[in-house]
Amino acid sequence: MKTNALRDMTNDELLQKLAEIRQALFNLNFQHVTGQLENTAQINKNRKDIARILTILHEREQKTAA
Structure with missing residues (x-):
């Protein structure tokens, strides 16, 4: 997901x-372990999306605290 869309x-x-x-990532990891996952790049994409969201939330938290 694009950062600009998340910031909005x-x-x-x-x-x-x-x-x-996070739920989707859990399901993807489960599929990966059982050998049913075809697109393993989706795992990394979800991890990066989680990091983007957490970064934006922390930035907003820091902005309101200052």
Whole structure:
């Protein structure tokens, strides 16, 4: 997901998206272990999306604390 699209979301929307992506990552890891996953690049994509969301949330937290 693009960073600009994530920055346009509210904190609640970001937290909801974070939960969705974490669930998807769990499912992808499960598929990978059982040998059913065809596109392993999706795991890395989800990890990076999680990192992007957490970064944006932390930036906002720092901005409000300052």
